[in-house]
Amino acid sequence: LSSFIQTLQNRWSSVNSALCVGLDPDPSKLPLHLKGRSDAIFEFCKHIVDATADLACAFKPQIAYFAALGAEDQLQAIIDYIHRLYPHVPVVLDAKRGDIGATAQQYAREAFERFKADALTVNPYMGFDSIEPYLEYADKGIFVLCRTSNAGGTDLQGLTVPSDSDPRGQCLFEHVARLCAGPWNKNGQLGLVVGATFPSELSKVRQLVGDMPLLIPGIGAQGGDIVATVEHGQSSKGQGMLINSSRAILYASSGEDYQDKARQVALETRDAIRQVLVPKPAKAAT
């Protein structure tokens, strides 16, 4: 097992939480008293991290929010902060990179050497050789887009492609799931991104990939149902999920109580997920 997957499994065991807290700092939604500060998005993320770290199995900063502002330094600072204060909580950098080998090597450097992320999201459209350079970082996790949570996800991912086992074919996202559970997963470090907004498809993916970690966006603001998500997404061991919530936690309040409110929503979300997880570990009640 890669050390990212090991860290994740340790984290799942120790906190019994599948909640992944997404860090998407939208400057227009920051609490008023932070607006205008040059380090506003770092400060905001730091407060969210401090308020939710004990409830989270992982943090997932979305690089686009930092890049739009030219605030890569603040992204680096928040990842450093998490590593320093909460070393048991892995950081998944959400960047959805996808390019040919020589360029993918540069993106891998960006994610793993510059930002020191523990895992990265990537796009499969360009095929295996566009994923392979990331696999050279064998201790890192790679989450490949499979079935995304947005409505347009169906445009390509829902197309019928040939299947070895079913003459009626399969959806493209199922083909991606099979590739990632099979030949593409050379070092056992792959996971998949599967949206919460299509529970039956989440269920299909889970059947195809065994206990592979699934990063599941789409609950909360995007409308995915927690109970259906956990019922369909959990592995046979009652885990295997990073259920992401960003906006519902980050912007639970726009007042000075945003840390308290963020914690409250994170706690409720963790517990709502936990109630559906089976089998419940002995320490689930702590």
Next chain:
Amino acid sequence: LSSFIQTLQNRWSSVNSALCVGLDPDPSKLPLHLKGRSDAIFEFCKHIVDATADLACAFKPQIAYFAALGAEDQLQAIIDYIHRLYPHVPVVLDAKRGDIGATAQQYAREAFERFKADALTVNPYMGFDSIEPYLEYADKGIFVLCRTSNAGGTDLQGLTVPSDSDPRGQCLFEHVARLCAGPWNKNGQLGLVVGATFPSELSKVRQLVGDMPLLIPGIGAQGGDIVATVEHGQSSKGQGMLINSSRAILYASSGEDYQDKARQVALETRDAIRQVLVPKPAKAAT
């Protein structure tokens, strides 16, 4: 027509060149006398731009090479430099972004407001609503990945999906081409990325999309043949292509003569392309 497409067409007419010069500054390959300078990749790109601007229909910086080094400031500087000194040569930022709407908005800001690129490459795997936010910048160009030049491109793009017009189906990349030539192209600002390494597939795409601009990587270091590429890729007007060359030009020499050698390779490449373009415009000989 969007103003990017207009700029591009003006450029094609005025210089009769389909050569797009890719700016992929790999620090390990820079000329010795630049190594170690804090602005080495900006200086290198500036010298390449100066040496090739009159031969190019466009420049295409690859963001990964800058991001790996934390050198976004140098990317910004080189785009500013091109805009200032060579305002008729559009800049295509190669970033292959792909994410849900709210995040795509941030990537659009990054590309068009922060870096002031004239066009951007994007990934279609997440569907139309992941492309739509870029279309709000109606004067910009958007190149959607269709059939990429790498060997693994076939893994997904070559899968057979249903077709309205052919009971045998079509390849996924053909489906993407049809979407981009049809319902996705709301403001007439889309182009496609189609690799030079599969000329017969380039030909299929051209048939499907009319005169749409095609960004064509894969000649030179990647092995695509120029004659076959131009024969199969040009539009009915004898243009419609941005044929990208990066490494063959950038690293034509690792000595102090790299500017001269880069210009020489760019000139040869432009002329090799020009010889195959039909119909030859009256001013082709100048």
